[in-house]
Amino acid sequence: MPSKLFGLGRLQRKVLLVISVIVIVPMLVAGWLAAEWVSISFEKRLEQWIVDAARANQNWLQAYQNDATMLGRVLADDPGYVANIERNPEEAIPPPVRRISQELSINLIQLYTPDKKLLYSSIPVEVSALWARGQTEAVLKVVRKQKTMLAAVGITPIPRHGKPNYYLVLGSLLGQDFTDEMAQLSGLKARLYYREGKNYYDLFSAPGEVIALKHLSAAALERLEKHKKSYYSLDAENGQYRGLYMPIVDPTGRVEAIMFSGLERRGVQEVLTNRVALFLFISLLGIVIGGLTGLLLSRLVVQPLQYLRNGVMQLAGQNFSANVPITSNDELGDLAKAFNAMAARLREARDEQTQRFQKDKLTAMGEMSAALAHEIRNPIGIINTSAALLDKPDYAPEKRTELTRMIREESLRVSNLVQDFLQLSRHRQPSFAVIDPAQPLTRALDLALAGAPLVTVVRQFDHGDAKIKADPGLLQQAWGNVFTNALQAMNGKDATLKLRSSVENGQVTLSVEDNGPGLPADIMPRLFEPFFTTKEQGTGLGLTIAFTLVEANGGRLEAQPPEGKGARFVMRFPVCVETKS
Numbered sequence: 195m196p197s198k199l200f201g202l203g204r205l206q207r208k209v210l211l212v213i214s215v216i217v218i219v220p221m222l223v224a225g226w227l228a229a230e231w232v233s234i235s236f237e238k239r240l241e242q243w244i245v246d247a248a249r250a251n252q253n254w255l256q257a258y259q260n261d262a263t264m265l266g267r268v269l270a271d272d273p274g275y276v277a278n279i280e281r282n283p284e285e286a287i288p289p290p291v292r293r294i295s296q297e298l299s300i301n302l303i304q305l306y307t308p309d310k311k312l313l314y315s316s317i318p319v320e321v322s323a324l325w326a327r328g329q330t331e332a333v334l335k336v337v338r339k340q341k342t343m344l345a346a347v348g349i350t351p352i353p354r355h356g357k358p359n360y361y362l363v364l365g366s367l368l369g370q371d372f373t374d375e376m377a378q379l380s381g382l383k384a385r386l387y388y389r390e391g392k393n394y395y396d397l398f399s400a401p402g403e404v405i406a407l408k409h410l411s412a413a414a415l416e417r418l419e420k421h422k423k424s425y426y427s428l429d430a431e432n433g434q435y436r437g438l439y440m441p442i443v444d445p446t447g448r449v450e451a452i453m454f455s456g457l458e459r460r461g462v463q464e465v466l467t468n469r470v471a472l473f474l475f476i477s478l479l480g481i482v483i484g485g486l487t488g489l490l491l492s493r494l495v496v497q498p499l500q501y502l503r504n505g506v507m508q509l510a511g512q513n514f515s516a517n518v519p520i521t522s523n524d525e526l527g528d529l530a531k532a533f534n535a536m537a538a539r540l541r542e543a544r545d546e547q548t549q550r551f552q553k554d555k556l557t558a559m560g561e562m563s564a565a566l567a568h569e570i571r572n573p574i575g576i577i578n579t580s581a582a583l584l585d586k587p588d589y590a591p592e593k594r595t596e597l598t599r600m601i602r603e604e605s606l607r608v609s610n611l612v613q614d615f616l617q618l619s620r621h622r623q624p625s626f627a628v629i630d631p632a633q634p635l636t637r638a639l640d641l642a643l644a645g646a647p648l649v650t651v652v653r654q655f656d657h658g659d660a661k662i663k664a665d666p667g668l669l670q671q672a673w674g675n676v677f678t679n680a681l682q683a684m685n686g687k688d689a690t691l692k693l694r695s696s697v698e699n700g701q702v703t704l705s706v707e708d709n710g711p712g713l714p715a716d717i718m719p720r721l722f723e724p725f726f727t728t729k730e731q732g733t734g735l736g737l738t739i740a741f742t743l744v745e746a747n748g749g750r751l752e753a754q755p756p757e758g759k760g761a762r763f764v765m766r767f768p769v770c771v772e773t774k775s
């Protein structure tokens with residue numbers, strides 16, 4: 195797994211993930227609810243609009259017929275008129291009323307006998323199917339100059355009451371421009387299905403073709419014809435439209451035509467009424483917005499944190515010149531400022547420490563050199579003076595032997611001093627091994643006792659199987675120096691050495707106690723100081739070397755109060771815990 199994905203850090207990806215989860219789930223829910231609400235309310239609004247527009251279309255058609263029926267009734271109620279048309283059928287519309295009829299767009303005037311024989315027609319038209327008995331309004335198919343049209347007519351029996359002598363048919367001829375106009379006004383597709391027998395037909399939708407209304411279900415037809423109620427369908431006209439079928443009912447209750455007003459199923463309204471599409475659109479939009487917000491937020495918060503992280507890593511890698519850019523004035527900005535101040539302080543402290551270390555090193559070197567020079571000056575002085583005395587020819591021979599002895603002794607002292615000093619200054623690097631802590635101790639003892647006067651050794655080793663990690667050669671050397679001091683201090687008389695070991699709190703303790711004169715309290719603080727000695731031939735480096743060697747092996751060397759009267763030196767080492775494979 196790469197640590198960076200799309201250039202984002204791990205923390206940034208986490209922030210992005212959390213925000214995305216927080217956003218995605220509510221977005222899906224909100225998307226679904228919104229899709230439900232929008233689609234339902236939009237569908238309702240569409241239906242309402244279609245119903246209103248269809249009603250306007252219906253009223254428009256009805257207005258033609260109402261006008262015709264009204265005019266017919268006015269004429270039929272005039273007894274003079276009735277008497278006149280018997281003589282002059284062509285005066286079906288008397289001259290004084292003609293202007294009104296023109297105003298009402300009544301251009302078709304026909305007079306029929308009761309057995310539906312045409313007595314007079316204002317326009318020569320052929321009516322293929324006549325109205326039914328008792329019908330007062332009708333939408334009829336007519337052929338004029340070989341062109342098929344519809345006529346919205348009102349049928350008035352004359353006289354109006356009793357047995358009719360004539361039928362006055364007044365109406366308006368409707369061409370395809372009628373439905374086109376309706377469509378233009380309402381913004382909906384309008385179709386007019388006229389009735390012929392038991393069936394309904396549309397003349398105008400496909401020019402030159404008569405389309406039957408066949409795709410309506412029986413239930414829908416029953417609702418329209420029997421109950422005379424509108425029928426709304428989402429899949430009208432073979433699924434091409436959502437629209438309303440409205441029955442055009444004449445005053446006697448007969449359905450004379452069915453008018454369809456519909457909206458084609460395509461475009462934006464299809465998306466707005468489609469729940470799944472809406473849900474996908476809203477959710478996707480929400481998720482994209484949420485994702486972008488998350489990205490922005492993660493950058494805003496995580497970027498400064500990343501700068502800080504880099505700064506801390508640089509400090510950890512001892513790069514004290516690390517500096518974090520301050521990108522904002524908020525808490526993160528304060529953190530960056532505090533970090534920079536801390537880095538600056540660490541820089542100063544490091545510089546100070548380096549300077550102090552250099553100074554301390556020079557001071558220590560100076561002190562060491564002075565001490566060494568001091569230690570060497572005495573024997574060299576003695577050697578010098580002795581050599582000058584030996585040069586005198588009158589010097590007594592027995593005194594000469596004494597001087598030679600002194601020169602040899604002092605030379606040996608200088609030699610020992612130089613040897614110890616070398617040992618102190620460049621002991622080798624320890625090569626660690628897991629060992630029994632008593633091993634270097636006993637080896638050093640064996641070496642020290644070889645050729646030494648009789649010494650009683652009491653051993654009490656209680657460290658069991660505990661092991662330490664150390665360089666046995668170096669530790670043997672350290673113990674060697676301790677034993678040399680002890681043997682010198684006991685000077686051979688009833689000499690007893692007590693060797694002990696124990697384990698406590700994860701530490702191995704090893705001690706050597708002699709029964710010499712012991713350590714006076716005033717020299718205790720100076721025991722491990724270089725060149726501190728109380729012996730005439732001492733170099734004062736034995737314990738310093740031992741101390742340095744034990745420290746290099748991860749341990750500690752101390753002088754502790756003895757059980758008896760002598761001196762007691764203790765070494766401590768951490769127990770080595772071996773990992774079992």
Ligand code: ADP
Nearest residue numbers: 679680683727728729732733734735736737761
């Ligand atoms: P050196 O042995 O050359 O004097 P060390 O550093 O070994 O140098 O010892 C320093 C001093 O500590 C000795 O001079 C001596 O006074 C004292 N000392 C060390 N070990 C013992 C001991 N076992 N008993 C008494 N004094 C001791």
